[in-house]
Amino acid sequence: MAAFPAQAGSALLLAALVLAACAAVLSFQAGAAGDALLARVGRRAYHAAAVAVLGSTAVLVAALLGHDFSLAYVTEHTDRALAWPLLVAALYGGQEGSLLYWTLAMSAVGAIALAAAAASGTRLAAYATGFLAAITCFFLVVLVFVASPFDILSVTPSDGLGLNPVLRDGGMLIHPPFLLAGFSSFAVPFSFALAALLAGRHDSAWIAQTRRVALLAWGLQGVGLTLGMWWAYHVLGWGGYWGWDPVENVALMPWLVTTAYLHSAQVQERRGQLRAWNLGLVILAFLLSVFGTFIVRSGILPSVHTFAVSPLGPWYFGFLGVAVVVSGALLAWRSGSLRSERPLEAAVSREGAFLAQNLLLVTLTAAILWGTVLPLVSGLFGSQLVVGPSYFERVGGPLFVLLLALLAVGPLVPWRRAGSAWRRLLRWPLGTAAATLAALLALGSRQPGALIALPLLAGGLATALLEYARGTRFARRRQGGRLQAAGRVAARNRRRYGAHLAHIGIIVAAAGIAGSHFWQQEQDVTLRPGEAATVAGYHLLYLGPEERVSGDHRNLVARLGLGGEVLEPARALYPSLGGQSLTRVAIRSNATQDLYVVLAGSEDGAASFHVFVNPMVTWIWAGAALLIVGVLLGNLGRIRPAPLRGAVPRPGLAEPARALP
Amino acid sequence: MTWLLATAVLLVGAPFVLWPLARHWQPQPERLPGPEDGPDRRRLELEELDLDLDAGRLSEAEAAQRRRELP
Numbered sequence: 001m002a003a004f005p006a007q008a009g010s011a012l013l014l015a016a017l018v019l020a021a022c023a024a025v026l027s028f029q030a031g032a033a034g035d036a037l038l039a040r041v042g043r044r045a046y047h048a049a050a051v052a053v054l055g056s057t058a059v060l061v062a063a064l065l066g067h068d069f070s071l072a073y074v075t076e077h078t079d080r081a082l083a084w085p086l087l088v089a090a091l092y093g094g095q096e097g098s099l100l101y102w103t104l105a106m107s108a109v110g111a112i113a114l115a116a117a118a119a120s121g122t123r124l125a126a127y128a129t130g131f132l133a134a135i136t137c138f139f140l141v142v143l144v145f146v147a148s149p150f151d152i153l154s155v156t157p158s159d160g161l162g163l164n165p166v167l168r169d170g171g172m173l174i175h176p177p178f179l180l181a182g183f184s185s186f187a188v189p190f191s192f193a194l195a196a197l198l199a200g201r202h203d204s205a206w207i208a209q210t211r212r213v214a215l216l217a218w219g220l221q222g223v224g225l226t227l228g229m230w231w232a233y234h235v236l237g238w239g240g241y242w243g244w245d246p247v248e249n250v251a252l253m254p255w256l257v258t259t260a261y262l263h264s265a266q267v268q269e270r271r272g273q274l275r276a277w278n279l280g281l282v283i284l285a286f287l288l289s290v291f292g293t294f295i296v297r298s299g300i301l302p303s304v305h306t307f308a309v310s311p312l313g314p315w316y317f318g319f320l321g322v323a324v325v326v327s328g329a330l331l332a333w334r335s336g337s338l339r340s341e342r343p344l345e346a347a348v349s350r351e352g353a354f355l356a357q358n359l360l361l362v363t364l365t366a367a368i369l370w371g372t373v374l375p376l377v378s379g380l381f382g383s384q385l386v387v388g389p390s391y392f393e394r395v396g397g398p399l400f401v402l403l404l405a406l407l408a409v410g411p412l413v414p415w416r417r418a419g420s421a422w423r424r425l426l427r428w429p430l431g432t433a434a435a436t437l438a439a440l441l442a443l444g445s446r447q448p449g450a451l452i453a454l455p456l457l458a459g460g461l462a463t464a465l466l467e468y469a470r471g472t473r474f475a476r477r478r479q480g481g482r483l484q485a486a487g488r489v490a491a492r493n494r495r496r497y498g499a500h501l502a503h504i505g506i507i508v509a510a511a512g513i514a515g516s517h518f519w520q521q522e523q524d525v526t527l528r529p530g531e532a533a534t535v536a537g538y539h540l541l542y543l544g545p546e547e548r549v550s551g552d553h554r555n556l557v558a559r560l561g562l563g564g565e566v567l568e569p570a571r572a573l574y575p576s577l578g579g580q581s582l583t584r585v586a587i588r589s590n591a592t593q594d595l596y597v598v599l600a601g602s603e604d605g606a607a608s609f610h611v612f613v614n615p616m617v618t619w620i621w622a623g624a625a626l627l628i629v630g631v632l633l634g635n636l637g638r639i640r641p642a643p644l645r646g647a648v649p650r651p652g653l654a655e656p657a658r659a660l661p
Numbered sequence: 662m663t664w665l666l667a668t669a670v671l672l673v674g675a676p677f678v679l680w681p682l683a684r685h686w687q688p689q690p691e692r693l694p695g696p697e698d699g700p701d702r703r704r705l706e707l708e709e710l711d712l713d714l715d716a717g718r719l720s721e722a723e724a725a726q727r728r729r730e731l732p
Contacts, residue, residue, distance in 0.1 A: 011666030018671060019678070040681045048674040055670075414718040415709075416727075421720035470716040477715070 006071055006150040009059035013100075013148070016052035016107075017140040019045050020133045027130035031123045031199065039126035043114055046133050050107035053140075057104045060097060060149050064090050070156040073097055073149040079162040079576075081552045085173055086163055092176045093167050095297065095312070096149035101177070102293075103139040106184035110136070113188045113213045120209050127195030128209075135187045138319050147312060162552070165574050165582040171231030179224025179251060183289045185217030186254055190286030190327075193279050197330040202275050202338055207265050210282060212635065214265075217285075218258040219631055225251055226624040237583030237598045239522065239612040241620070244392045249372045250292030253365050254285040260361040261285065267351045270415065274351075276331070276338035277358070283327045288365070290320045295372075346417035353410035360403050367395040401452055404510065407503060408433070408459035411467055428466050429459030450518040453510070460507045464500045471497065498634015502627045509623025515616030524600070526608045536613040538562060538595050545602060552576050555584065558599045558607040562588065569599040569609065589618055706731055 027042035029035070060073070064087045069075045077090040077097070092098040110132045117125045143149070189210040196206035228248070229241035242248060261281035267274045298313025331338075344351060371387045378385035408429040412422055436458035440451055471493065525533040527542035534540070541561035548555045550572075557570040570584035588595040596612040676683075707728070714724040 007663045010663045014667040015670035044678045048678050414713050419723040422718045425717050474715040
């Protein structure tokens with residue numbers, strides 16, 4: 001009977017596989033026949049599969065919480081000393097469990113998106129269900145036949161092996177779930193894109209269905225990336241938050257491509273242009289997420305994130321190949337009917353700015369992809385070449401600068417074509433950028449990167465604030481009352497002003513990245529108890545070592561006095577895990593900079609410290625939060641605007657808005 | 662045992678999946694989401710023109726020209 005949970009979990013996965021396969025077959029049949037009844041049955045089969053996956057996940061979580069060491073997965077990733085939040089987090093701490101979580105997130109987001117799309121056209125909705133169910137089938141096949149989290153041990157041990165110390169952190173509770181959910185959610189817009197191609201629906205209907213779910217995947221991935229940076233900064237103890245590690249890169253690439261899509265989708269919605277491009281971006285984002293999964297799961301590239309080399313690599317490679325062939329064939333088949341409704345009228349236009357931004361983001365993605373796969377490609381032709389952070393910074397830096405320039409200028413350009421009027425608006429971002437440059441020079445900054453990036457960011461901020469000011473003035477002229485007008489204009493144009501807030505978030509985060517990158521100070525100091533050192537104005541007094549026992553590990557703490565405060569950088573030692581150790585960083589943050597102290601080692605009573613002073617790091621977290629708030633404000637609820645009332649005609653316009661039908 | 666349990670799960674789920682067949686469900690008329698069309702689209706474009714004019718993205722002459730070009 002001890003094996004019953006395992007059998008129940010396996011049975012639920014098997015049932016989910018059968019249901020997902022039925023959903024795929026019925027939905028493709030329904031799409032081909034235009035049969036709405038069959039499409040509904042197929043959709044229900046998919047929903048039932050999602051519930052079965054949820055049930056299977058619940059069984060595994062119960063086994064983790066109940067210390068059911070008859071399951072190999074529970075034994076390999078937990079022990080009795082682990083706190084319950086980390087027991088739950090062990091669900092995605094290993095290969096098989098994270099695959100199950102991935103499948104759960106994808107099927108849950110997919111089930112919601114399919115329910116919302118039910119009335120959007122029988123063929124489009126049915127084919128989307130079919131593709132999504134087919135993708136879900138692949139993951140369930142892997143879970144059932146290759147990497148089951150419900151494998152049973154022949155002998156049940158009394159305790160488990162425990163969770164990797166690096167994963168024993170609060171960040172473990174929030175970073176992986178968001179990132180994995182983001183990765184898996186890219187399958188949903190991909191399914192709608194393929195469905196649109198198969199159904200021949202190249203109009204904006206599929207954009208309406210996919211934009212929100214693409215936004216959801218993008219948001220989850222964005223939050224996951226930010227939390228990953230936060231986790232790396234607080235746990236890994238190297239003074240930074242982004243190392244251009246292959247696994248970081250493969251998580252960033254689909255996010256960049258979806259960022260491009262979320263902008264270019266507006267061009268299709270408003271102007272009927274970039275149809276093939278938009279489909280290509282959505283498809284590319286999913287292919288990159290599968291590629292990333294292949295990298296992480298196969299262990300073919302060295303990374304701190306990858307799982308041990310596993311038999312899953314060929315499976316993902318095969319799946320990636322099938323996805324490339326199917327999506328490429330559908331795109332080629334429909335290429336003739338994917339032409340734009342109308343040509344681009346002028347390069348200097350809002351759509352031109354979006355296109356330029358898209359090209360920059362895709363070029364940036366290509367550069368990151370090349371740097372990531374170079375060891376693989378070069379290995380095929382002889383010696384393996386590896387590029388470091390300097391490659392990504394050298395190649396990505398100019399592209400980021402151009403993107404920042406577009407962020408400052410793009411929102412000021414009108415749709416279709418720009419005449420002469422908009423150029424007058426440039427005085428605001430240009431003036432702000434010039435003033436920022438002058439201020440930086442006056443403050444003694446001579447770092448070229450900072451002198452380029454920060455003025456551009458200030459210009460972008462001026463543009464976003466200008467848009468708010470102009471929008472408020474516009475509404476006040478029509479409706480009176482400054483606050484009331486500002487609220488009304490923001491509510492009516494939530495998508496536009498949410499986007500501006502998201503831009504401000506990007507600007508604040510980018511300023512934090514630039515500041516911490518260009519102005520970071522670093523110093524190694526070795527102190528005996530009672531000795532002091534001054535680093536970048538911080539006077540640090542070494543008070544002495546201290547050893548503390550906590551659960552299954554010992555903390556070797558080096559106490560440092562800083563004014564009236566005590567900083568406690570430490571190393572945690574885990575004797576039960578083969579003597580593994582983990583850095584505990586001491587960080588003192590304020591709005592302008594972080595003091596970041598790492599205990600590097602201790603010998604003969606002396607302690608060695610790496611001390612970093614990282615300017616503006618808190619801006620990164622604040623900017624990311626603003627970005628998410630902006631996206632949420634801009635997209636929650638019903639977007640379709642209500643008409644303005646009481647419009648006042650403006651001179652020069654032949655027809656006032658109030659006279660419109 | 663696993664196969665037996667899986668079959669039981671499928672039997673439990675079957676009524677939910679097959680329910681539309683049993684109650685002779687009739688499909689709802691399709692609602693095709695997309696950009697605003699007709700008068701709505703025209704109204705929105707006019708408001709956008711007014712906003713662009715007010716924001717300084719368009720001159721009076723450019724806005725009037727675009728207004729004439731609207732369908």
